[in-house]
Amino acid sequence: MRVVVVGASLAGVRTIQALRRLGCDAQVTLIGREPGIACDRPPLSKGFLSDPDATARPLLGPEDLAKLEVTPLLGRSATDLAPAGQTVGTEGGERIGYDALVIATGSAPRLLPGLEPRPGVQVLRTAADAARIKVALSARARVVVVGGGFIGAEIASTGRGMGCAVTVIEPLPALMIRGLGPALSQAMTRRHLLTGTDLRLGVGVAGLEAGAAGQDQAVRLSDGSTVPADLIVVAAGAVPETGWLRGSGLDASDGVLCDGQLAAVGVPGVYAAGDVARWHHPRYAEPVRMEHWTSAIEHAGVVAANLCGQGRTHDSLPYVWSDQLGGRLQIFGRVQPDDDVHYVLGDESSDAFVAITGRADRLNAVVGFAAVRELLPYRKLLLDGAPLSAALGLAGTSA
Amino acid sequence: MRVKVDLDVCQGHGVCHMSAPEVFELSPEDGHSIVLVDPVPPELQDAAQLGVDSCPERAISAE
Numbered sequence: 225m226r227v228v229v230v231g232a233s234l235a236g237v238r239t240i241q242a243l244r245r246l247g248c249d250a251q252v253t254l255i256g257r258e259p260g261i262a263c264d265r266p267p268l269s270k271g272f273l274s275d276p277d278a279t280a281r282p283l284l285g286p287e288d289l290a291k292l293e294v295t296p297l298l299g300r301s302a303t304d305l306a307p308a309g310q311t312v313g314t315e316g317g318e319r320i321g322y323d324a325l326v327i328a329t330g331s332a333p334r335l336l337p338g339l340e341p342r343p344g345v346q347v348l349r350t351a352a353d354a355a356r357i358k359v360a361l362s363a364r365a366r367v368v369v370v371g372g373g374f375i376g377a378e379i380a381s382t383g384r385g386m387g388c389a390v391t392v393i394e395p396l397p398a399l400m401i402r403g404l405g406p407a408l409s410q411a412m413t414r415r416h417l418l419t420g421t422d423l424r425l426g427v428g429v430a431g432l433e434a435g436a437a438g439q440d441q442a443v444r445l446s447d448g449s450t451v452p453a454d455l456i457v458v459a460a461g462a463v464p465e466t467g468w469l470r471g472s473g474l475d476a477s478d479g480v481l482c483d484g485q486l487a488a489v490g491v492p493g494v495y496a497a498g499d500v501a502r503w504h505h506p507r508y509a510e511p512v513r514m515e516h517w518t519s520a521i522e523h524a525g526v527v528a529a530n531l532c533g534q535g536r537t538h539d540s541l542p543y544v545w546s547d548q549l550g551g552r553l554q555i556f557g558r559v560q561p562d563d564d565v566h567y568v569l570g571d572e573s574s575d576a577f578v579a580i581t582g583r584a585d586r587l588n589a590v591v592g593f594a595a596v597r598e599l600l601p602y603r604k605l606l607l608d609g610a611p612l613s614a615a616l617g618l619a620g621t622s623a
Numbered sequence: 624m625r626v627k628v629d630l631d632v633c634q635g636h637g638v639c640h641m642s643a644p645e646v647f648e649l650s651p652e653d654g655h656s657i658v659l660v661d662p663v664p665p666e667l668q669d670a671a672q673l674g675v676d677s678c679p680e681r682a683i684s685a686e
Contacts, residue, residue: 238676245672266679518638521677543638545679552634596635597654607641 232256
């Protein structure tokens with residue numbers, strides 16, 4: 225069997241490792257745009273930025289790659305997929321035949337018009353990006369973070385901790401609102417305000433005033449105000465890398481649409497893993513796409529098993545964590561926008577809290593801040609499919 | 624197969640326990656991972672490996 229993996233980051237690399245561990249002796253080709261294997265990303269927006277001694281750790285060393293008996297085609301992008309002939313094209317003009325294809329091209333930072341990366345304007349995706357941001361933060365730059373999601377909130381928190389003046393611009397009314405829902409995001413937003421971060425919520429970026437001689441670079445907002453910036457970090461989310469699949473017949477409108485086993489819908493022999501996969505998760509009515517580290521590694525295990533004919537469904541509980549404000553924020557499950565929120569430990573201003581969210585006796589998510597241990601029994605209930613009332617009963621509170 | 628958790632590195636994410644509850648438990652005191660079966664019997668080795676792979680901190684090693 226010939227297996228071709230497109231994407232040399234977490235999902236792709238872990239798929240190959242899992243395949244070999246399952247004893248699969250397929251001929252494996254790894255196509256990747258970057259000249260090497262990617263680094264592990266979670267630390268890049270977390271400890272790496274503030275720890276002067278931290279180095280980015282690659283997912284795989286060259287000797288590991290050799291041990292996996294992979295044919296690496298690195299430093300070139302995949303350009304197209306021809307499912308009829310079962311081939312993938314590369315920038316180098318090669319056509320690589322496959323019996324099974326794993327799409328693991330990940331996602332790229334969403335770029336904003338007028339704020340394209342250049343000196344002084346940065347996204348955070350690669351180790352090189354993180355290193356540049358680290359230099360600026362260490363020099364106590366005035367930082368403007370465009371986008372108040374998890375990455376933006378982590379950068380803001382780290383920047384404040386390093387003594388930088390930080391402004392966050394977010395068009396929505398609170399930070400991290402997509403991941404936390406309205407009530408919890410408001411509470412976390414207030415915590416960020418207390419650190420002295422200048423939050424500009426409900427406004428967008430109108431443009432950039434380039435620093436002419438003797439003048440500062442400044443971000444112009446949609447409300448007419450301007451904020452001077454030594455460094456602008458665009459943290460406006462990510463878009464799945466599916467441009468190369470145009471014309472392939474795959475549904476790649478928001479990631480590659482897959483069934484519950486991560487097989488691409490309508491095109492045999494093609495799987496997707498990681499940020500780029502949108503799949504039918506048995507817990508949810510609509511297909512979901514997640515940019516979580518844990519989703520990528522779980523996808524890798526499922527795709528490898530299914531390449532070996534195991535027919536596994538990917539149904540695990542979503543988990544994401546974020547280090548900010550001196551604590552670890554953990555979210556198990558998915559907070560729905562209209563969920564009721566119940567604090568079962570602490571409250572919206574306590575040093576640590578655990579909150580459970582749900583609606584109509586359905587428990588949807590468990591969210592903890594600086595409460596790794598206290599969160600555990602609630603997570604177990606969520607994992608077991610227990611109703612909201614059971615979780616409230618455990619807390620001894622009334623619904 | 625033997626699995627080992629480096630408790631200095633473990634941050635209590637608990638993903639190993641979600642991936643392989645037969646092999647990893649979490650300490651009720653501090654949320655750190657505890658290996659339940661050591662050495663890991665053959666029928667649990669796939670599960671144990673899933674737990675090793677799933678650790679965000681790379682705190683678990685197998686040999």
